[in-house]
Amino acid sequence: MAKAGDKSSGKAACAGDVATESGIKNKQRRHLMFTRWKQQQRKEKLAAKKKLKKEREALGDKAPPKPVPKTIDNQRVYDETTVDPNDEEVAYDEATDEFASYFNKQTSPKILITTSDRPHGRTVRLCEQLSTVIPNSHVYYRRGLALKKIIPQCIARDFTDLIVVNEDRKTPNGLILSHLPNGPTAHFKMSSVRLRKEIKRRGKDPTEHIPEIILNNFTTRLGHSIGRMFASLFPHNPQFIGRQVATFHNQRDYIFFRFHRYIFRSEKKVGIQELGPRFTLKLRSLQKGTFDSKYGEYEWVHKPREMDTSRRKFHL
Numbered sequence: 001m002a003k004a005g006d007k008s009s010g011k012a013a014c015a016g017d018v019a020t021e022s023g024i025k026n027k028q029r030r031h032l033m034f035t036r037w038k039q040q041q042r043k044e045k046l047a048a049k050k051k052l053k054k055e056r057e058a059l060g061d062k063a064p065p066k067p068v069p070k071t072i073d074n075q076r077v078y079d080e081t082t083v084d085p086n087d088e089e090v091a092y093d094e095a096t097d098e099f100a101s102y103f104n105k106q107t108s109p110k111i112l113i114t115t116s117d118r119p120h121g122r123t124v125r126l127c128e129q130l131s132t133v134i135p136n137s138h139v140y141y142r143r144g145l146a147l148k149k150i151i152p153q154c155i156a157r158d159f160t161d162l163i164v165v166n167e168d169r170k171t172p173n174g175l176i177l178s179h180l181p182n183g184p185t186a187h188f189k190m191s192s193v194r195l196r197k198e199i200k201r202r203g204k205d206p207t208e209h210i211p212e213i214i215l216n217n218f219t220t221r222l223g224h225s226i227g228r229m230f231a232s233l234f235p236h237n238p239q240f241i242g243r244q245v246a247t248f249h250n251q252r253d254y255i256f257f258r259f260h261r262y263i264f265r266s267e268k269k270v271g272i273q274e275l276g277p278r279f280t281l282k283l284r285s286l287q288k289g290t291f292d293s294k295y296g297e298y299e300w301v302h303k304p305r306e307m308d309t310s311r312r313k314f315h316l
Helices: 007-015 017-022 027-061 089-094 120-131 147-158 222-229
Strands: 113-116 138-140 160-168 170-180 183-192 210-217 244-251 252-262 272-276 278-287 300-302
Touching: 007 244, 017 027, 089 222, 113 147, 120 138, 120 160, 120 170, 147 210, 222 244, 222 278
Parallel strands: 113 138, 113 160, 210 244
Antiparallel strands: 160 170, 170 183, 183 278, 244 252, 252 272, 252 278, 278 300
């Protein structure tokens, strides 16, 4: 057995397989050997990296291209429903779907934002801040009314979309987005909510200028529909003078919402300043028509046990 002061035996142990440490009963000695093994691994990795860099510098322009690191995103399983912008079928669907009147500039967005019954302060503040992000949006409280009764009233008052923020234990945890008058209706799980006061180094409150909207990585037919749904919440002509931008970024089926302001430091340098709020959405279901929890026909429902069989398979 190696003694604590025997450095040669310690180095020999570091060079061996780390699995042999499991036979050492002394916890401190075992931790010391594992630390030395990790240091040795880092040294070898750094030496190999420096050697490769020298070889690339020696080859100059003849050096082979750098290998692309493998990530879950670029190893994504191919989805047959991936949208091709030049596909005639996709173009026809876009011209005849429920959002066609918006994209043809026949209608202008008018949004009603409401909550679940008896909302608490955090949910109320989130709705108020959303109304400053989405132009021409109005916050009303449910007062015990069922959604089935609210929707006809919204249609009669020319609202184009209904947003319902649900909560659990005084925290916003869900969002229903229903396009009026003919649907569809999407149900999202909401998480990682941060109000404006909770965001560090945030900018001043947003102005009334119409923001630009950015939609990232909505590539499948389902994702394309969700992206068009978000786009229809904002007016057609953004006012770039306001330097405000709302971003819906889809990554691994999680939709990250951020609201920023551009900061032009010079003619060539530009930065962004977050205004808030921020939150993350996860699609749970997409239903045809307006909200109907009992008789509604669902286009897509997230079933974790059947759909989440691979970490590299995504639906949006």
